[in-house]
Amino acid sequence: MEYALQVSQLQKSYGQKTALHGISFQVRTGTCFGLLGPNGAGKSTTMKILAGILAPDSGSVHVFGIDAVQRAGDVRKVIGYVPQNITLYEKLSAYDNLIFFGEMYGLQGATLKQRISEVLEQVGLQDRARDALSTFSGGMMRRVNMAAALLHRPKLIILDEPTVGIDPQSRNHIFEMIRQLNQEGVTILYSTHYMEEVEVMCEDVAIIDHGSVIANGSLHELLAQYGTQSVYVETDGAAAPDLASVPGTSAPHGSGWKIETDDVLRTMRSVSDACLQSHCAVARLEVVRPSLETVFLNLTGTSLRDA
């Protein structure tokens, strides 16, 4: 199998603080891979090492088979890294910022102008090319940051939490762009603490917590292995059904109750009987499919939202 990225046993400390305790994962060429974890888990540190900005204390990174620590210059040519923090000059226009970044990648003249026009179209900002970035929203600036990382046609794009704090329009635009790039064969490494984003965008996932990978595999495998199925019931009216005899673990959830179970059909039947006996009319009765939230909860004992 061909890998765009092979990360092995990365360790990194900042003074006394160990940020990475031996991170390993592999990204198959052409896939969209999600690096999911709560704030402070070590995602940005990992990505900075992959992009050649930070040196690891130990461990190795290979990008399309090239050793990224030994040959950082070669690797930079095939990687597009979009950092979490905006790295643009606000007084300059989008166009002039892209000239600056393009020249850093060795692009010049007509080739550079052509690429700037293409990437601005990709991020949907052609009509704002000549405006100063100080007039852009945070989401638009993030899109210019992405455009800068695309100029040299990278084969692997590393995106560090690209949707944090941006408007829904820019968020949708970023998702659409990522899908488009991925369809064109570009490999994507996408870090986020929003599990819903991984569920809709990524085929493979590594879940990272406190500087360690705690689960790694295809989304499908992780959900099957660690996800819990449940049944959700909501009744019509104030009376609560007596769910004591229902198999599974029930707890109040939203406007109703959620029952985690290994046997969804039996639990549904039993919930329906319990409601009947308690004289409660069922307003909603449905299966809740396993999510990365339950995977994280089962692995760590905490909710990803609270971690």
Ligand SMILES: Nc1ncnc2c1ncn2[C@@H]1O[C@H](COP(=O)(O)OP(=O)(O)OP(=O)(O)O)[C@@H](O)[C@H]1O
């Ligand atoms: N420059 C630094 N100096 C000291 N500690 C740092 C530094 N950068 C990160 N850390 C610490 O290393 C750990 C991992 O941080 P990192 O930024 O990699 O996590 P993250 O998963 O990207 O989280 P976030 O989304 O909040 O940035 C955290 O405990 C953080 O406080």
